Structure formats: C-alpha cells, structure tokens
Amino acid sequence: MTREIKYFEALREAQAQCLESDRDVVVMGLGVPGPTGVFGTTKNLVDDYGPDRVFDMPSSENAMTGMLLGASGNGMRPIMVHMRVDFAVLSMEPLVNQAAKWHYMYGGKMRAPLTVRMIIGQGWGQGPQHSQALQAWFAHIPGLKVIMPTTAHDAKGMLIAAVRDDAPVISIEHRWLYGVSGAVPEEMYETPIGKARIMRPGKDVTIVAASYASLLALRAAEMLADAGIDAEVLDLRTITPLDRQSIVESVRKTGRLVVADTGTAEFGISAEIVCAAVEGASESLKTAPRRVGLPSVPTPTSPALSEHFYPRAINIAEAAAATLGAKIQFTEPETGKWHDVPDPSFTGPY
Amino acid sequence: MTPEAAIGGNARPEVEARQELYRSMLRTRRVEEAIVDRYAEQEMRCPVHICIGQEAPPTGVSAHLQKQDHVYSAHRSHGHYLAKGGDMPAMIAEIYGKADGCAVGKGGSQHLIDLDAGFICSAPILASTISVGVGDAWAARQRGEDRVIVIYFGDGSTEEGAFHEAMNFAGVNKLPVVFVCENNLYSVHTLLETRQPENQTVRRLGPPNGMESFDGDGNDVEEVWRLAEYAVNKARNGGGPTLLEFHTYRWMEHCGPLDDTHLGYRSAEELESWKTRCPVDNYRDRLIEDGSVDQAWLDSAEKTLHREIEAAFTAAKNSPFPDAEELFRHVYPE
Numbered sequence: 001m002t003r004e005i006k007y008f009e010a011l012r013e014a015q016a017q018c019l020e021s022d023r024d025v026v027v028m029g030l031g032v033p034g035p036t037g038v039f040g041t042t043k044n045l046v047d048d049y050g051p052d053r054v055f056d057m058p059s060s061e062n063a064m065t066g067m068l069l070g071a072s073g074n075g076m077r078p079i080m081v082h083m084r085v086d087f088a089v090l091s092m093e094p095l096v097n098q099a100a101k102w103h104y105m106y107g108g109k110m111r112a113p114l115t116v117r118m119i120i121g122q123g124w125g126q127g128p129q130h131s132q133a134l135q136a137w138f139a140h141i142p143g144l145k146v147i148m149p150t151t152a153h154d155a156k157g158m159l160i161a162a163v164r165d166d167a168p169v170i171s172i173e174h175r176w177l178y179g180v181s182g183a184v185p186e187e188m189y190e191t192p193i194g195k196a197r198i199m200r201p202g203k204d205v206t207i208v209a210a211s212y213a214s215l216l217a218l219r220a221a222e223m224l225a226d227a228g229i230d231a232e233v234l235d236l237r238t239i240t241p242l243d244r245q246s247i248v249e250s251v252r253k254t255g256r257l258v259v260a261d262t263g264t265a266e267f268g269i270s271a272e273i274v275c276a277a278v279e280g281a282s283e284s285l286k287t288a289p290r291r292v293g294l295p296s297v298p299t300p301t302s303p304a305l306s307e308h309f310y311p312r313a314i315n316i317a318e319a320a321a322a323t324l325g326a327k328i329q330f331t332e333p334e335t336g337k338w339h340d341v342p343d344p345s346f347t348g349p350y
Numbered sequence: 351m352t353p354e355a356a357i358g359g360n361a362r363p364e365v366e367a368r369q370e371l372y373r374s375m376l377r378t379r380r381v382e383e384a385i386v387d388r389y390a391e392q393e394m395r396c397p398v399h400i401c402i403g404q405e406a407p408p409t410g411v412s413a414h415l416q417k418q419d420h421v422y423s424a425h426r427s428h429g430h431y432l433a434k435g436g437d438m439p440a441m442i443a444e445i446y447g448k449a450d451g452c453a454v455g456k457g458g459s460q461h462l463i464d465l466d467a468g469f470i471c472s473a474p475i476l477a478s479t480i481s482v483g484v485g486d487a488w489a490a491r492q493r494g495e496d497r498v499i500v501i502y503f504g505d506g507s508t509e510e511g512a513f514h515e516a517m518n519f520a521g522v523n524k525l526p527v528v529f530v531c532e533n534n535l536y537s538v539h540t541l542l543e544t545r546q547p548e549n550q551t552v553r554r555l556g557p558p559n560g561m562e563s564f565d566g567d568g569n570d571v572e573e574v575w576r577l578a579e580y581a582v583n584k585a586r587n588g589g590g591p592t593l594l595e596f597h598t599y600r601w602m603e604h605c606g607p608l609d610d611t612h613l614g615y616r617s618a619e620e621l622e623s624w625k626t627r628c629p630v631d632n633y634r635d636r637l638i639e640d641g642s643v644d645q646a647w648l649d650s651a652e653k654t655l656h657r658e659i660e661a662a663f664t665a666a667k668n669s670p671f672p673d674a675e676e677l678f679r680h681v682y683p684e
Binding site for chain 2: 026052057058060062063064065066067068069070071072073074075076093094097098102103104105106107108109110111142143145166167241
C-alpha cells in the first residue's frame with residue numbers, strides 16, 4: 001500500500017531531500033529554523049543540515065530576496081519562505097524587476113534558479129493583510145513560473161521540480177491544504193511544471209481550478225453527480241507557463257466551462273482561463289463560461305462577513321449547473337458551526 | 351596603516367600603476383565622448399547615462415581587483431564596466447542593440463554584463479543590485495571562493511530601504527564586500543539637500559550597519575586608490591565589508607549626451623567649478639609634473655585609444671541586429 005502523508009509533511013520531505021541531494025540548496029526565511037518551522041514545513045531541518053543551509057533572516061524581505069537572487073546567480077539553488085504571501089509584497093522589486101528578467105535581459109547569460117514559497121489562506125480572521133491570494137500578480141510577469149500544487153503528491157513533486165528549475169519559481173501554497181493527506185512516494189521525484197491534470201474525468205462541464213479551489217471543485221463535482229451532471233475537474237497545478245492545451249481539450253470535450261480560483265475574480269487568473277478557452281475552443285463552447293472567485297473587496301476579518309466572502313463548493317456547483325441551464329437546489333454538506341476552518345477537527349493554530 | 355593615515359601620508363602607486371590609472375580613466379573618458387559625439391545620429395536607440403566627470407572611482411577601485419572579483423553596478427555603468435575589463439566592443443554593440451552586444455541587444459546600456467571580466471550586472475532601479483551583490487558575496491563565502499564583491503551605487507540609492515537592508519545583512523555576516531557610493535549630488539534633477547538631512551554624509555551609514563566607512567575626493571584617482579586598497583584587502587582577508595563614499599560630479603545631463611544647465615536645477619557656475627577639478631586632466635598634469643609620463647607617452651596613449659574606440663564603433667555599426675526569433679528566446683532558461 002502506498003504511504004500517505006500530509007501536504008505539509010510532503011513539503012518538508014521535498015526540502016529535506018533537496019538539501020540532502022544538492023549542496024547548493026539552502027532554505028531561508030523568517031522562522032524557518034524556529035520552533036514551529038513555518039507550519040511544520042521546515043521543522044527541524046536545521047538539525048540535519050545546519051544553520052549555514054537552513055537559516056533565519058533579518059526582517060528584510062526586499063534585500064533578502066535580492067540576496068538570494070545574487071546567490072542563485074552564483075550557482076546556488078535557494079528556497080525562500082514567506083509565512084504569508086502578504087510579506088512577499090515587500091519583495092516585489094527584486095522578483096519582478098530583477099529575478100524574472102535576469103535570464104532575458106542579460107542575453108541568456110544569467111540564471112536565477114530561485115524558489116520562493118508563499119503561503120496563502122483564508123478563514124479565522126486573517127483579515128485584509130494575511131489572506132490575499134496574489135497568484136495573478138506573479139503570473140502576469142514574464143519570466144516567473146508560478147505553481148499551485150493541490151495534492152500532497154504534487155506538493156512534493158512540484159517543489160522538487162521548482163528547486164531544480166533554472167527559472168525563478170513562485171510556489172503558492174494554500175494553508176488549508178496543509179492538513180490534507182495523500183499518497184506520496186518516499187523517493188525523490190518531479191511533478192513537471194506546466195502540465196495540468198484531470199482530477200476527475202467528466203463529459204458535461206469542465207471545471208478548471210487550482211490549489212484549494214480544486215478541492216472545492218471536486219466537492220462540487222460530487223454534488224453535480226448527485227444531480228446527474230458529470231463534471232470534469234481540471235487541476236491546473238501550474239499557473240505559468242499555463243497548460244492551454246489541456247484547457248482547450250477539456251472544453252472541446254464538454255463544451256462548457258467554469259473556472260474556480262482562490263483569488264479575486266476580476267483581473268484574476270480565471271479571466272485568462274476563460275480567454276484560453278475562447279481563443280482555443282470557441283466553436284465547442286455551447287454556453288458562456290462562468291467564473292467563481294473572490295469579490296473585489298479586501299478580506300473582512302469578522303466571521304459574519306467572511307462567511308459571505310469566500311466562495312464554497314456549492315457556488316461552483318451552481319455555476320456549473322447554470323452553464324447547463326439546469327436549476328438545481330443543491331444542499332451543502334454539514335460542516336459544523338464555523339465556516340472558517342478547513343474541517344471541524346481543525347482548531348488552529350494558524 | 352588605516353586608510354586615513356595613508357591619505358595623510360604620501361602613499362602612491364608605482365609609476366607604471368599611475369600610468370595605468372591615467373590610461374584607464376582616459377579610456378572611459380574617450381569612449382563616453384565618442385558616444386556623446388554620435389548619439390545624435392539616432393542609431394544608439396537606448397538611454398545612456400554618461401559618466402564623464404566620474405572616471406576616478408571605478409578606475410581607482412578596479413586597480414585592486416582581480417579577475418575573479420565581481421562588480422555590480424547601477425545605471426551609470428559604462429565606467430564600472432570598462433574599468434573592470436569589460437569587453438568594449440561588446441558594450442558599444444549592446445548600446446546599438448546589435449547581436450554582438452554583451453546582452454545580445456536585450457539589455458542596452460542599462461544592463462551590461464561581462465561574466466568573463468567579472469562584471470556581473472547593472473540595473474537602473476536604484477539600490478536593487480546592492481542586495482544581489484551581497485548575495486553573491488554570501489554565496490562566495492558559502493562555497494569557499496576567494497572573491498571580493500564591489501557594488502557601485504549613487505547617493506540616491508542610499509535613500510532606498512533595500513540599501514539599508516542589504517548593508518545590515520553584509521554587516522551581520524561580515525561579508526567580503528566593498529560598497530562604493532559615488533555621491534554626485536543629484537538624483538536625476540533632485541538635489542542632495544532635498545533628499546537627505548543637512549550636513550550629513552552617506553559615510554555615516556556604515557557604522558550602524560556594522561562596518562567601517564570612509565569618504566574621500568572622488569575626483570582624485572590616487573585617493574580612491576588608497577581607500578580602495580584598504581577596503582579590498584580587508585574584504586579579501588576576511589575583515590568584512592567597508593562603505594566608501596566618493597564625492598564627485600557628473601558633467602552631462604542625467605540621461606543623454608547633452609549639457610543641461612538650462613534646466614536651472616544646477617548652475618553653470620557649479621558645473622564649471624567642478625570641471626576645474628577634472629579627474630582626467632588634473633591627473634595628467636600631475637603625472638607630467640612628477641615625471642611619470644611625457645608628451646610622447648600621452649600622444650601614444652591617445653592614438654592607441656582612438657584606434658580601439660573607432661574599431662569598436664565600426665564593428666558595432668556593422669554588426670547585424672538580432673534575429674526576430676531572439677524576441678522569444680531566454681524568457682525561461684532551456
């Protein structure tokens with residue numbers, strides 16, 4: 001039987017194996033060698049690989065990103081960790097102006113094999129500055145690769161692929177996936193960057209999603225199945241470079257499209273997915289695509305407001321049913337008193 | 351001996367080294383003049399930041415650098431590139447946007463590179479290469495490489511947070527870096543006194559970040575040479591980083607080949623007074639006076655440079671433009 005471990009353990013294992021197999025790999029970030037090890041993803045790595053390779057940093061996100069860029073230019077393969085994506089906003093200059101363009105603007109002579117892990121999330125009062133999902137920002141920048149693994153298997157395989165990639169890779173990890181278990185091989189392996197995956201085959205409607213939204217899409221597909229609608233769920237895994245072909249092929253098969261994203265819908269990645277489908281498969285589209293994402297308001301803190309802010313599986317199911325012209329009364333499964341935790345067993349800490 | 355004691359004393363480079371300092375400054379001056387002369391032809395279709403007047407710092411610093419040492423620059427980078435041994439024809443071709451350019455025409459004047467010469471990069475966003483150079487120094491030590499990193503920047507960069515963050519990290523970790531500030535008093539058209547507290551120097555920012563700092567006459571190549579000797583040797587011997595501030599002045603407009611005193615942000619008198627402190631001419635006079643060079647040597651140096659520069663421009667103009675496919679190459683490494 002294949003071993004099952006949790007998503008956060010898969011991330012930790014990926015980093016441990018990268019550190020073990022390549023002397024040029026280092027892991028840096030605020031709290032990386034600390035007692036909680038960034039939600040367990042870097043816990044105790046310092047014990048095995050030492051403070052020269054697994055280390056804390058000054059609260060200097062901007063310069064520390066540039067610093068690791070310089071180290072990567074010198075041949076190292078650094079992993080930088082931001083406990084929240086919101087802190088990475090302080091490092092946009094070296095990421096956007098420098099790292100992304102390094103290879104191009106120096107005529108192919110420089111490489112920036114830098115991996116930056118950024119954690120996104122939702123719930124429990126994280127509020128406007130601890131819950132953003134900024135994948136569209138990074139995906140908009142030519143030269144960056146953006147990955148959003150959904151399963152524990154992909155979390156490990158894609159992080160290893162990111163570290164071995166010669167381009168700067170932004171890894172966006174959803175906090176609510178950290179506790180989800182899955183089959184993960186013990187050996188090192190790569191899940192290719194740039195290839196989407198059909199999580200659930202179907203013929204009536206395509207639901208394209210990524211990260212935690214892919215799990216919501218799977219739940220939505222179950223609701224739809226109960227109503228006799230066969231939904232296909234395409235897990236993007238990578239935002240850029242985007243696997244347009246898989247999107248187009250799925251839409252050609254089903255003729256209908258719903259996109260679900262953890263980020264703001266307007267000007268977000270869902271628009272690009274819809275565009276890819278329209279450009280590549282407009283003749284197959286039987287009805288207008290729909291998207292499910294966050295409204296264009298900052299994240300509220302109060303549970304009374306955030307309850308209406310984050311889309312749920314039922315919203316995706318409703319959108320999918322609407323593309324079929326079906327009016328179905330879906331019933332959401334009971335999730336306990338609070339909506340703002342991944343499941344009722346979850347009691348923090350965040 | 352501390353550098354300040356050295357400055358107080360009479361330490362000077364040997365005669366051959368003096369000749370080389372002069373030749374190197376003159377080379378940058380003549381290349382920049384050639385760009386200025388030809389810019390109106392509209393064939394160099396990228397912004398150029400001319401460093402005429404600021405030739406002494408890169409020359410005096412590079413005199414102590416070895417090939418494996420790495421240099422990082424900002425937007426006014428021609429002098430830093432040439433003084434470190436950057437390929438001049440490749441630089442000129444790059445400014446012309448040609449396939450033989452050091453960045454295949456994708457960088458232009460603001461993104462020069464010559465890895466063989468140890469000139470790693472230049473970038474126009476203020477302070478952004480400072481942390482990158484610090485990271486190179488950190489990686490060099492991590493990998494056991496004998497390498498000193500020199501990072502050039504202007505006074506404006508010291509106002510950016512990234513500068514302070516990078517200085518802090520270099521100080522905490524005692525990295526082999528020489529931070530070289532060329533303080534030319536202006537950030538584009540904005541005066542230093544508008545941007546920084548009165549009667550303070552950039553130099554003051556060294557000690558709070560855990561490093562020694564010195565300032566000196568950035569138009570006197572031998573003063574630069576003395577300060578840099580101390581800082582580079584210290585970095586090479588594990589003594590950690592140093593901040594050097596050189597007071598200097600750019601003669602031409604911020605960006606482009608012209609004089610700009612008509613804009614009124616600086617006076618013609620101020621410019622003229624700095625021109626009397628010309629780092630190249632004054633050093634030539636000094637070398638004639640102390641017998642280090644004679645007129646025949648000077649004539650020969652000029653002639654050799656003229657031939658080299660003319661050949662570089664001819665080659666650049668004759669170089670092909672990059673193929674259209676180059677547009678899509680190198681977005682991601684293959």
